[in-house]
Structures are given as structure tokens and as C-alpha cells.
Amino acid sequence: MLLAGVTACGSGDTGVSEANGRLPVVATTMQLQDFAREVGGKRVRVVGILGPESEPHEYEPTPSDADAVSRARVVAQNGAGLDEWLDDLLANAGSEARRIDASEGIELLPTEDEGFAGDPHVWHDPERAQTMVDNLAAGLSSADPPGRATYERNAAAYKRALDEMAARIRSSFEPIPADRRNLVTSHDAFGYFARAYDVRVVGSVLPTISTDSEPSGRQIGQLVAEIRARRVGTIFTEEAVDPELERQVAAEAGADVSTSLYADVLGRPGSGAETFIGAELANAKAMLSAWKEG
Ligand SMILES: [Zn+2]
Numbered sequence: 001m002l003l004a005g006v007t008a009c010g011s012g013d014t015g016v017s018e019a020n021g022r023l024p025v026v027a028t029t030m031q032l033q034d035f036a037r038e039v040g041g042k043r044v045r046v047v048g049i050l051g052p053e054s055e056p057h058e059y060e061p062t063p064s065d066a067d068a069v070s071r072a073r074v075v076a077q078n079g080a081g082l083d084e085w086l087d088d089l090l091a092n093a094g095s096e097a098r099r100i101d102a103s104e105g106i107e108l109l110p111t112e113d114e115g116f117a118g119d120p121h122v123w124h125d126p127e128r129a130q131t132m133v134d135n136l137a138a139g140l141s142s143a144d145p146p147g148r149a150t151y152e153r154n155a156a157a158y159k160r161a162l163d164e165m166a167a168r169i170r171s172s173f174e175p176i177p178a179d180r181r182n183l184v185t186s187h188d189a190f191g192y193f194a195r196a197y198d199v200r201v202v203g204s205v206l207p208t209i210s211t212d213s214e215p216s217g218r219q220i221g222q223l224v225a226e227i228r229a230r231r232v233g234t235i236f237t238e239e240a241v242d243p244e245l246e247r248q249v250a251a252e253a254g255a256d257v258s259t260s261l262y263a264d265v266l267g268r269p270g271s272g273a274e275t276f277i278g279a280e281l282a283n284a285k286a287m288l289s290a291w292k293e294g
Helices: 002-009 030-043 063-071 086-093 126-143 145-173 191-197 217-229 244-253 276-293
Strands: 023-027 044-048 074-077 098-101 182-185 200-204 234-238 256-261
Touching: 023 030, 023 063, 023 126, 030 044, 030 074, 030 126, 030 145, 030 276, 063 086, 074 086, 074 126, 098 126, 126 145, 126 191, 145 191, 145 276, 191 200, 200 217, 217 244, 234 244, 234 276, 244 256, 256 276
Parallel strands: 023 044, 023 074, 074 098, 182 200, 182 234, 234 256
Antiparallel strands: none
């Protein structure tokens, strides 16, 4: 009763304060926002920076982001070069929040792309996602020691849910022969997913791990040849990325364009993909239906 009353009279979604008794937490990506809500439960109040339309690679923080981080006690980021704009945001806001780098200790897949120590899309591997969850639980426990047991219990329960999600995806892919499990996407965001679920990344229209790039004519030509050679029937667009180039490549290669995948963002409220698990299951479902059609 008390909690409901306080929440109703509270400062609303944008108000990050400790007045409601919850630890104010800001998280950059939507995946991290979901993880922070799962791990933090009722002890935290999570304010997200990125939404369903915001590509993390190219994001430009707003004044309300600066306001949120200046009030936060904990700021969680993906790390691995995905959300480096957070550095300036925290410095400009004079933030004294405890910072959690969710990728800390995670081995990155290599990339040749300049400016990256490795591929930052670590959450698409369920085991690495579990490490992110552990990093969050450790960071929240440091900021709020009395909550440690709660954070650890919540993290353990959510990690079990991630295991179940991974098992569901693996068994749903089982009937599909290996040479059909091909992925062509907007940008190179599914390397971890491919490794975890035995899928082949044939290529991406933007030939880098960032969305902040443009393919050359030669690169497009190579991709089209690859799509034809492997008889890839479907190219996937991505939520929050303009699909125009995918449409052109698909037309040139004689392939279809399929439902958008959740590469770097989650879905809108009510889409079923507003949680990380919902988004990964939606991705798997979209891939399955494309592979079945051939
Ligand atoms: Zn990305």
C-alpha cells in the first residue's frame, strides 16, 4: 500500500530521485534497461536513455538525458565501444554516479573495424548476456549493499530465464539444415547470435559493426554475389535502421525483404519484444519463417 501510494504521488517516469525510496539507475541501451529492471526489481527505478527508435552507435544525448544522469546514483552502460557518448554526457552533467560497464570481463569477438576493441553486440550471446547480468548485480550491490541478496537472487532467476530462452531458440532451429541458416542483415550485429545458435552470417548491407557507415559499390556487388551463391532468399531489415539499402540489395539479388530484426534496440511497449527475451524470441521466429520459405 505504501509503495503504491508513494509511486502515485511520485515525480513520474522522468523523475529520478530517491524520494520514492528506490535507487535511481540510468541505463543506456534497451537491453540493459531490461536487465536492470530484472535484477533491481522494486529496489531500483530505471530510467532509460535509448528508446525503440534510437540507434546506439549514432545517438546524440539530449538535455533530459543530462538531467537523468545528474540525478542517478548508478549509470549502466553496454561498453565495448557501443555507447561511448556516455563519457561526455557524464562529464558535462557532473555526474558522481557509480558506473557499471556491463561488458567488463567479457571476451569480445574480433573486428577489423577501426575504433572498436571488438564486436560490441555481446548481449546476443546468452552466456555473455548472463555475464552482463552478473556485472549489473555486482554494481547495484556496491551502490546499495543492503540489497545484495535481492540483486543476487533476481540475477540468478533471470539467468535461468535466459537459459530457457536459449534452449527454446536452439530447439526451434534444430529442424533447419545448416546450409539454410543464413543471415543477411542491415549491419554486422549478429556475430554473437550466429556463434551461439549455429547460424551463418553471410553478410550485412552496412559492412561494419556500426550503423554509422556506408557500403561502396564494390562491397554491394560482393554481397549480392554472395546472396546469390548461397541462395539466400531473405534479407532482414532492422528496427531503428533505414531499410532503403536492404530493399535495393534484395531487389538486385532477387531476394525478399523480411520482418525487421531487433539488432540494437528492443520493441515498443505492447509489441511483445519490449523485453530482451521477447525480442530474441521474435528474432528467432522471424528467421525461422524466412528459412522455411527458403
Ligand atoms: Zn549495432
